[in-house]
Amino acid sequence: MPDFAPEFCDVAVDGHVMTITLNRPERRNALHTDANHELGAVFDAFERNPELWIAVITGAGDKAFCAGADLVTAPSGGRPPVPESGFAGLVSRFNRRKPVIAAVNGMAMGGGFETALASDIVIAADTASFGLTEPRVGLAALGGGIQRVVEELGPKRAHALLLTGRKITAQDAHAMGIVAEVVPAGDLMATARRWADEIMECSPASIAATKAVVQSFDGHSVEHSMKDMFHLPEVRSLLTGPDAREGPTAFAQKRKPNWANPA
Template sequence: MADVEYSVTGNIAHVRLNRPQGLNAITPEMDDLLFEAWTAINEDPNIWCAILSAEGEKGFCIGADVSGGAERKSRMALAGGLTGIGGPMVTLKKPLVAAVQGFCVGGGFELAMCADIIVAADTAQFGLPETKVGIIGECGVVHRAVRQLPYRIGMAMILTGDRIKADVAERYGLVNEVVAFADLADTAQKWAEKVTAASPLANQAAKEAANARLGHPLEVALMSRFESIEQYASTADKREGEVAGAERRKPVWTGR
């Protein structure tokens, strides 16, 4: 079995970390496999949403595996570049749902925060242990934490290394839903199915526009033109939405 499993069912891609004996710490080989998965998802028009999950109840991911000490020719771009640590950032065009359980710390925490929707098991714990053990570097996780959590909550996690549990993460809006571990996979699948019920091209255009102006003042965002939104206006899915509305039926999307 590969340490990163990749499969596609219908219009949903499944990316699964499969190294539970190491709490799914990401090795260089896993990093390459993740890069391949994100690239495949971006390039396949029939994939409308992706689910990122991990094997084992104890840990979603504890970041990069630093136990082996093996060097590689190129620096790790943790999670295949999706986070941008150590290498060029890969922007995932399709919506991403993360299903998180157990320890979700360090680079694993950042990997989860790259998702658009996070479903957490009630066993999940989120944390940034770096400073607590005397480590800090190109730590993109701190930048995401202070943007996705209230500033003082994020800073407290950064400066103390303390973890927060799933219910606290939900309270602060970091996760969308908390469920029992036994229900985690089904809940993530339901979220993905909700996403794929919407127009895939409209979703992709909306995600690109939202993220492109996330760090800008509202006035700048409102005055911006977005090529992906303009291109969507001439698609078959845009016309299908109009026809389905007129015929009072559910639209049948093609992603074209």
């Protein structure tokens, strides 16, 4: 848990899972300067806490996950509109060691879609919708949306979204491979928790190593990545750590493994 009381989101911890609920339903959970910086601090606390293994991010209400940047509320405090970790404290948070699941409960527009794209797994309610709509208000998807949509879809399909500001349904996003599962709205959070529980059956050290290899693979060949990955600290930590011994031992003894907390 963060060491302060969040104002613009609700934070709940259940076991090793932290759930962060964007809580500005009167603004369709659009984020202003203070909300972005608060979320940056919340995700900082999540990354620091070895007892927290997975984060789930969702939105309050049934209308919106996040409508993007709040274009109405004036900035306060003379701070930049987002922290170094980016919109929602997430989109520029590179080299994350822990998984983030986006449970998209409604519209995810602009920065809201970028927040989902920056997550590791996206689960969507069947009423959810997505769009990088910034060009329709004279802006552009400069929070990683352009790059991540191209990475996910390839340039031709990405251009079809990026150059039109088109909105797509949860079913469309699932067909494109952006969304892992579409479920009835009432089942969304239970489904996100099911995915979190499935991840937690795996070693946290293995998850950290896997994420590190995925991130280091960007822009490199398979051959380069396979040679380079053994220099990654997360991979070295996995191979020399207790989970690499506990996993085979538990398998041989036909019991569930007792994974070590991540460092």
